[in-house]
Amino acid sequence: MSDISDTNIVLVGNPNTGKSTLFNLLTGLNQKVGNFPGVTVDKKTGYFKINDTKYNVIDLPGAYSLNPNSEDEKITRNYISDTTNNDLIVFVADVTNLKRNLLLCSQIIDEGKQVILGLNMMDLLYKNKQEINLEKLAASLGCPVIPINARLGKGINKLKESITNYQVNPTPFLTESNNNTIDDTMLRFKKIDTILNDCVTNKGENKSYLLTKKIDNILTHKIYGYLIFLILLFIIFQAIFSWSSYPMDLIESGFIWLSDFVATNLPEGVLNDLLVNGVIAGLGGIVIFVPQIAILFAFITILEDTGYMARVSFLMDRILRIFGLNGKSIIPLLSSTACAVPAIMSARTIGNPKERLITIMVAPLMSCSARIPVYTILIALIVSEDSTISIFNLQGLLVLSLYLLGFVTALLSALLMKWLIKAKQQSAFTLEMPIYRAPRWKNVGIEIVSKVKIFLFDAGKIIIAISILLWVLSSYGPGDTFEEIDKKYVQNEQQLDKDELSSKIASEKLEASYAGIIGKTIEPTIKPLGYDWKIGISLVTSFAAREVFVGTMATLYSVGDEDNTKSIRQKMMEAKNADGGKLYTTATTLSLLIFYVFAMQCMATLAIVYRETKSIKWPIIQIIYMGALAYIGSFVIYTIFS
Amino acid sequence: MTLDTLKENEKGIIESISDESLAIQLLAMGFILGEEVKVERIAPLNDPMIITSGDNYISIRKKDAKQIKINKT
Structure with missing residues (x-):
């Protein structure tokens, strides 16, 4: 078995024909989601094996024709028109709407591709009391026709057999060529009509839509x-x-346990602190x-x-x-x-x-x-x-x-x-x-797994990086300022109890850290909003994620236990501004609330916006416009209330 | 007359579609010149509308339906 013997199978079809179900059926969990170059459309690829031959399966986005109208359809068109590959096309058609489905199929045949026509939803055809002559259809299209039921997994072995034994020389569908797209399409429909009249016997009516229309009478009702x-x-x-609060609580306690475990079992020091307060804290913030x-x-x-x-x-x-x-x-x-x-x-x-x-x-x-x-x-x-x-x-x-x-x-x-x-x-x-x-429950499961993966790996990378950066900023200060704080408190050790001492050291270190310096540096800028440098630090740290605000406040106001919100509240209420007045006045607090409503303080979101728009431009614009809204909104509110 | 002027449950024959790219798009979705189209439902705020032709069942905005010339039946 070598790569050279691999065969590519490409799934093509109209939207809503069960193409993805067939893809899941063929590949199982042997699949991955990537991207088509330059666009945001997912490229689903997978493989299956028969004997020792590996068949790669590519799921192209659903399309109605080779005249693209959306990003999705363009990808399908470009793939089909690419003459450098010799891939085998499995065209998945909704058998209850063959006329429309065969349009794209006929266009693909005329691109000179090798095609197998898979007729899906055969169950509905029988319900409609329709019959179809498969041999005649295969003969008129010049390609094998395999009836399948992707939901129930019927006909898959026949389809695989047809894939392994493929030996057909494609014959063109239209013999006359027409440069006008509309005329060309009308010609195709005319020929498709003739073929279908010959191959399909219609004893009943198409019931598929009757029930749907009845349901729609309720679900799209005016009231x-x-x-x-x-x-x-x-x-x-x-x-x-x-x-979700149950699993979230579980994850939270899991991470608390993990950080406790690491904190107590690893030797104290920088590595320990980085792991606990940088990496594990960052990871916990994502997994939650x-x-x-x-x-x-x-x-x-x-x-x-x-x-x-x-x-x-x-x-x-x-x-x-x-x-x-x-x-x-x-x-x-x-x-x-x-x-x-x-x-x-x-x-x-x-x-x-x-x-x-x-x-x-x-x-x-x-x-x-x-x-x-x-x-x-x-x-x-x-x-x-x-x-x-x-x-x-x-x-x-x-x-x-x-x-x-x-x-x-x-x-x-x-x-x-x-x-x-x-x-x-x-x-x-x-x-x-x-x-x-x-x-289709299997589909739901596969979709959940793939979305969670994207979140964990793509957004996760960036959040971890920023968490580590924030840890560095708040754990280090210039020169030997940190050592001096330690020294100062060693002398007073006897006068304070241990918890109080460590929280005092933590708060003083934060003030002296790079994050604290940043807070003091931006103080003049945020003064018009009613904030001091401590709030400045919180704004900086909560740039990674908004909820970090509470933790930072807890550290800043030297409260050891982060969960004890009441004491944070009391400390915040007693906090004084530079002139000795109350810091958290109505004006300042409202201004801060407005800031958090508007400001773009979430690295995960910025990461995902970058990923989804494939451009650094849009997350930057987002930071700027939401930041401007936050600044102006807070300024106006602070001015009105003070 | 144009398709957007039809009321719910009214039908017409598609005569022409003035916007070429819309024509190509609708044709591929099974709305074929010379065939019957029916307004199945109009959304509560009078736009968009659901139209059917044969086994094809789609939602279309009124501004696009305005491009579709029909012969009311």
Whole structure:
């Protein structure tokens, strides 16, 4: 067995024909997701073996014809038109809609490719009481025709047999060539009609759509349609926030155990500190989001798989279009309230490149779960737990208004970008409404695994790097300042108890560290917002992730136990500014809240935006525009309230 | 008349599609010149609309449907 004997099998077909199911069936878990050069479309490749021959399988994006209308279709066209390869094409066709499917198939045959036609969804054909003469069809197309049922795994052995024994000299489908695409397509349809009249006997009617149309009467209904969508959203968010809390707690305690274990079992020193506070802390910050990402993508895959997502898109398109978004933008936007990282990944389902880009650009303005601890601790500083406005809890109202502020700003920013971003191509919004089918659970599983992998490895690399950098910045200072702090406290050791001593040392070291120096350096810049250098440090450290704010505050105000939020609160309440007045006044606290609503303080998101847009330009623009919003918003609020 | 003016459940024959790239796209999705098209459903805010022709079932924005000339049946 050598690489030379490997044969490439390329799967091609219209969207929604079960191509991916066949791909999963052929390759199992022997697959990987890569990228086609220069574009964001996933390239799925895998392999299977028969005897000692390895067959590589490539899953091309679904296309309707070789006249591309989207990035996806362009890839398929370019691959098929490439005459340098001699790959065998397995064309997957939905047998209940052969006429449309055979258009692309006939175009591929005319590119001189070797084709096997796989007729999928044979079960539906029988349900419709239709019959098809396979021999006649094979003879008229000049290629083998294999009936399959990808869902049930039927016909796969026959398909593999046909692949191993392939011996056909392709004969052109159209004998006359036509340079006009529309005329050429019409000619093809005419010939396809003749062939199908000859091969298909239609005793019943096509029932596939009858049930689907009945379901659509409810799911796209003017009132029930929206109501059902809202209930579904509620269930999804319930799942993301509450179901995921169990595995998240487990992961958190796992990492606490791990860092304790490493801290106590490795010899004390720099390596120990780097591992515990740099690498493990960084890793924990990533892995903690895996349950939310898995749950979110389970739901998204199910909604896509059943055909429901196309209906959501239909219902929401008109409203979101006002803001330069797309019906499908609703899922990324709402997912962002959990975490912007999977949300931005889910924006791939948006076909229109401009609308997809705008969705990615504004999604991080939605208040994510990492902002919750920041909101909680800050709000507690200015509003007591039991204050109410009539029947509403004031703290709750404040949190709600911060969420709304994020949402409204996201929509308005989208509106602005709609005018500023030039569309590369003006593409029409046509979207096939697939028939409703039960989700394929194996597909859901494979999808979850692949999305979690992307998150862990692609975003993970960058988060770890930044975590280590932050650790360096806050663990080292210029010259021998750190040694002097140690020396100073060794002399006072007897007067203080041990915990108090170590937290005092930690806070003083942080002040003297590079991070502390950065805090002091930026102090003049953030003074108009009502912040001092300590808040400055928090802004710098929470650039990696927003929730780091709480931990930094805990260290800064020398509280040893990070979980003890009440004492952080008390310390923060007692904190004084340079003039000896209260630091966390209403004005400063509100200003800080606004800052956290708007500012782009999340390395993971920036990493994923870079990955998804394939350009450093968009994450940079994101930092700048969200930073500007944060600065101006906080300045205005601080000025009004002080 | 154009397709965007049809109401739910109204039908027409596709005569021509003025935008060439849209024509190529719709043709490949099974909306063929000279064949019947039906407006299946119009979204609550009056846009987009779901149209069918044969076994093809798609959603299309009104601004694109305006490009499709039809003969009402």
